[in-house]
Amino acid sequence: MIIGGTVGCPVLGAVIGAGLASPAGIFAETQIADRLIDDPRVRADIQEANAERYIFETFRNMIAAGAASWLAGYLANLNMSQISSFFSRVAVKVVQNKGGNIATDFGAYCVFKYIINALRGGQIKSWEDAEKAFEKAKEEAGEKSEVPSTVLPIAGCKYAIKIWGTNSAFTCVDNTEMRLRYYCGSTTQRFRCTYYEGNMGFICEGADGGKGRYLGYDSYETLSCQAYYQRGWEHINVMSEEGGGYKLWMTKDDHFAPVQKVNTDTVKMMATSTTRVEFVKVG
Known part of the structure; x- marks a missing residue:
């Protein structure tokens, strides 16, 4: 900016x-x-x-x-x-x-x-x-x-999205849900960065049996991998934080809302957030 x-x-x-x-x-x-x-x-x-x-x-x-x-x-x-x-x-x-x-x-x-x-x-x-x-x-x-392993996501590259400083990674489970799991290199933990109409997005290529689904959120504002296309709910923004890592923000109506780890394996959109993530390039 x-x-x-x-x-x-x-x-x-x-x-x-x-x-x-x-x-x-x-x-x-x-x-x-x-x-x-x-x-x-x-x-x-x-x-x-x-x-x-x-x-x-x-x-x-x-x-x-x-x-x-x-x-x-x-x-x-x-x-x-x-x-x-x-x-x-x-x-x-x-x-x-x-x-x-x-x-x-x-x-x-x-x-x-x-x-x-x-x-x-x-x-x-x-x-x-x-x-x-x-x-x-x-x-x-x-x-x-x-020195953090995190990098700035670039369109076309694939990343593991981890909670900052941990090995807990965004993982697509049960075809369409997103949960935090120990990172092991699974295809359901690989997210390809995309840009659509100027907006960043991430598609989990291993989701839904390899069909691929975009990182977004459900009606409860819990992060999920449901959509085959990048639309409003799949538009994402990342903002760097002092000391390392990034805040992850999701499009909500006419603004962005931050995401927060709310328990051991769930991430949701919230009004405020202290959760930082890192992007580790894997492809």
């Missing part, structure tokens, strides 16, 4: 599917690096790379959400001063609001070229170097377990 608002994207679904769903793992890396790395130059390199990766991930998911033509036109018309202003605004709003410490003047023009190259499938050496430095710091400090 922050990047979408900064660039003025008119495609609401793209903003919901990309800007709101910022990659929590990137900010977790920045916070861990601040603790583990004493060298200020290395720490700054990681902060800079993470800010660049954040913008890249958001642009990539805006494209996946159907805003490719608009985004290409916007980027093509930027001049040097606008490029600098754009990255400064995003760095201040996004990174500082998420707890980061990156400065705003980190070479906007070079960053712009890096991100365009990455969107074209190129490799960014500074990102790779920063990742290696981060991995080395983790190994030396023995803090591998602090």
